[in-house]
Amino acid sequence: MWDAASQLVQENNDDPHDLLKKKAQSQVDRNDVLAAATTYEEVGEYSQAIDLLGAGGWDDRLYNLVETYLTEKHEKLIIKCIEYFKKHGKMNYAVETAKKLSNVTTLLQIYLDAQNWEEAFKIGDSFPQYHEQIYLPYGNWLAMNDRYDEAQEYYTKAGRPEDAIKVLKFLASNSVTQNSFKRAACYYQSLSRDIVLQLSEKTNISQTLDKNEQLSLLKTYQIYAKLYYAYDKVYKFVNDPFTMTPPEHLMNTAKFILVYLLNNTNPRKISKTFTLYCLAKISFKLKCFKTCRFAYEKLMQIQLPLEWRDTIDLGAMVVRSKPMTDPEQFLIPCVLCGTVNPFINPKENRCVNCCIPFILSAHSFEVLPLIQFVPLSNISNDECQKLLQSEPALYSTPQNLFNFSELDISNDKPYKPPIFNREQLLQADPQSVFIRKYKCSHVPDEYYIKRDSSANIVMCDNCQQFFYEEEWNYQVLITGRCSFCTIESKIAG
Ligand SMILES: [Zn+2]
Ligand SMILES: [Zn+2]
DSSP states (O other): OOHHHHHHHHTTTTOOOHHHHHHHHHHTTTHHHHHHHHHHHHHHHHHHHHHHHHHTTTTTHHHHHHHOOOOOOHHHHHHHHHHHHHHHHOOOHHHHHHHTTOOHHHHHHHHHHOOOHHHHHEEEEEEEGGGHHHHHHHHHHHHTTTOOOHHHHHHHHHHHHHHHHHHHHHHHHHHHTTOHHHHHHHHHHHHHHHHHHHHOOOOOSHHHHHHHHHHHHHHHHHHHHHHHHHHHHHHHHOOOOOOSSHHHHHHHHHHHHHHHHHHHHTTTTHHHHHHHHHHHHHHTTTOHHHHHHHHHHHHHOOOOOHHHHHHHHHHHHHHSSSSSSOOGGGEETOOOOOOOOOOOOOOOSTTTTTOOBBBBOOOOOEEESOOOOEEEEOOOHHHHHHHHHOOOOBBBHHHHTTGGGGOOOOSOOOOOOOEEEEEHHHHOOGEEEEEEEETTTTTTTTEEEEEETTTOEEEEEEOOOOOEEHHHHHHHHSSSOOTTTTOOOEEEE
């Protein structure tokens, strides 16, 4: 008889609080949750009401409580309600409730938990100090939703390069699995860039082991970027004979991959059989019968797919009736010592006489007339670059700079690039010199000079790869981009 009881309380001017609490308790005992909650609301015992409604899953009723009774001073209660809404998946209620909070950190956390990125970014716009707190979970969320490219960007923004690298590695490996080799190449390029970035942020790497490990990773990623980029063309040639790649480019490309495969372990999914097959077919077409024979001989040593055997046997037989030579235009005069090299040197991509590594165009994989040099050890990067940029009374031609007769050329020792002193650096024509800058004290900048100042060579500003001007311009005209790194580029010259 609650009505009679409350009338009695009123008449005696007593406090109705205790009576109402008893009433609510009896409603709870009768399992009448909604009525009990209403009674608790009347007494101002919101916490009890929230627990009853929340535990019973009465979300609409709970939201009604929030709207009617709660203000920003009820922070703890608001958070309690939000927890219930989140638990029941009522994110819209959670977000609306969160708007009652004045504490930005808590509010942001609720938006992040609710994955309400729009609201979270709004807070980020007004309070830039929260950016990092938003970028990381957003990166995670993007990665969970297979949006790895964007995830990678946000990891970097959040100052979490390790996570960015993890995602990139995953992307690269996935692209390889899907035979999407050109994309894999792009990811390996980004990986090498991130390694340099990571190294440049570590001002004093105490463990040299760590540094060496990173540097060797950098080398691996750089070469993988090139290999997968090259292999994309070979793979397309084998699977689709109507390739757009000119045969000379394709032959150079296959050679570049093959020489690597003959001396190193295969990167995943790069097939020696496909590479040799491509080389054999194309070299025959270009009348490079010596190279063609070499490719067929290597193919015969490999276990071939059944359906290929007859074609390969026939090809190998036909090429034996041809002269065992490659046309002169495919032989490679060494940029340093002038020795005429065979088209393919199975041991390495170097001169057979002086061992200088050949620098290849990142488009056609043709040997470029470029020589890498290093400044004398006591010349800093800054000084070296200043000397190279200054204008002397007279530039020396690259030929004079090198003084070839004095170069220490011997194939017994490991090759060392020519060393330039201050005078040579000063006299070098800046138009003939290329500098690959890494902007990182742990990775030395690389210096290259044209063997012949009239050679038209272009270096991409972004990926710092070299190209013949003609092929660069052709690519940029067609696609507007560097063919290696696919970044928008301008015509040279
Ligand atoms: Zn040489
Ligand atoms: Zn590029």
